Amino acid sequence: MPNTAMWYQALRTMPQVDKAQWAELDPLSRWLIASRASVLLMTFTSCAVGGLLALQDGVFNGYYMGLVMLGLLLAHATNNQLNDLTDSTRGIDSDDYHRNRYGTHVLEHGLMSRSQMLRYIACTGGLALLVGAILVWERGGITLGLLAAGAFFVLFYSYPLKYIGLGEPAVLLVWGPLMIGGSYFVIAGQWSWGVAWVSLVYALGPTSVLFGKHTDKLEVDRAKGVRSLPVILGEDRARDCVVVMMVAQYLLTIGLVLAQYSGPWLLLVLLNLPSLWRLIGAYRMRAPQQRPDDFPAEVWPLWYAAHAFDHTRKFSGLFLLGLVLNLL
Numbered sequence: 001m002p003n004t005a006m007w008y009q010a011l012r013t014m015p016q017v018d019k020a021q022w023a024e025l026d027p028l029s030r031w032l033i034a035s036r037a038s039v040l041l042m043t044f045t046s047c048a049v050g051g052l053l054a055l056q057d058g059v060f061n062g063y064y065m066g067l068v069m070l071g072l073l074l075a076h077a078t079n080n081q082l083n084d085l086t087d088s089t090r091g092i093d094s095d096d097y098h099r100n101r102y103g104t105h106v107l108e109h110g111l112m113s114r115s116q117m118l119r120y121i122a123c124t125g126g127l128a129l130l131v132g133a134i135l136v137w138e139r140g141g142i143t144l145g146l147l148a149a150g151a152f153f154v155l156f157y158s159y160p161l162k163y164i165g166l167g168e169p170a171v172l173l174v175w176g177p178l179m180i181g182g183s184y185f186v187i188a189g190q191w192s193w194g195v196a197w198v199s200l201v202y203a204l205g206p207t208s209v210l211f212g213k214h215t216d217k218l219e220v221d222r223a224k225g226v227r228s229l230p231v232i233l234g235e236d237r238a239r240d241c242v243v244v245m246m247v248a249q250y251l252l253t254i255g256l257v258l259a260q261y262s263g264p265w266l267l268l269v270l271l272n273l274p275s276l277w278r279l280i281g282a283y284r285m286r287a288p289q290q291r292p293d294d295f296p297a298e299v300w301p302l303w304y305a306a307h308a309f310d311h312t313r314k315f316s317g318l319f320l321l322g323l324v325l326n327l328l
Helices: 004-012 019-024 027-034 037-056 062-089 114-139 143-156 167-188 193-216 218-224 229-233 235-258 264-283 304-327
Strands: none
Touching (some): 004 027, 004 037, 037 062, 037 304, 062 167, 114 167, 143 167, 167 229, 193 229, 193 304, 218 229, 229 235, 235 264, 235 304, 264 304
16 A cells, blocks of 8 residues: 655655565655655756746746656656666675665665666656657757757766766756756747756755765775766865855855846845855864764765755755745
């Protein structure tokens, strides 16, 4: 029977389940866990920003908003599944690697076989492509190019982009111009360079989360030959990059209001400054070797990523609320 409590847990965090618990789960709960559903929130927010900007410009279409939202969520889920399969096959996600400690890894924990994961990828990716094909057929224009770019990042983020320091720039492009700008185009039927620039403000958040995660496992990645951008830059520079990106989000938001591209309600993000201060404090020092008593056990040993995710979640909520209040 449906396990709604697990649905909520999987959407909020990355639950730890053993084989006995896995056997009792309904199909949707399994899919949510295998897809790392909690991070799909960032994709939901990207599409919502594109929709709100379309509403602001008076060119909103609810039908296309629903389709593009569904397609992007399925594409992100496919990427997460493919990432776990690729890293497990290449021996990256093995033993006591970070990925196995902060959440259930369905392959490394023996909950699914590789053939079963391939079927998940085929079904999830196939549905994403089906939605994309519908949008290409009905919307035309640059929709095909946007779909092709999205498919490229889904297929090649896991390997080789992540291994050669291009994973982080890819996330900035995907969660910014590609998702928000692309959502706006599909919903509105027209491209907007203004929206593409605005999208970078939000995209700095997901990029900081990835930067933080790769900083958390920098030494392990270096030993395994994964040359993420934090590995290339070194830990100190990587931590500085995240702080700069987070401060830039606020400065750029203020700039949007001063330039009258958006209304003053967008300044609600300034209510998140205490979270920014906590993030800066966490990034100014080395991560602790042992989990602090007041730190959530379900995300440990992620430290920098956890602080970045908490900040991004709160900033994104206030950013969306500001857009909605500007409309009202």
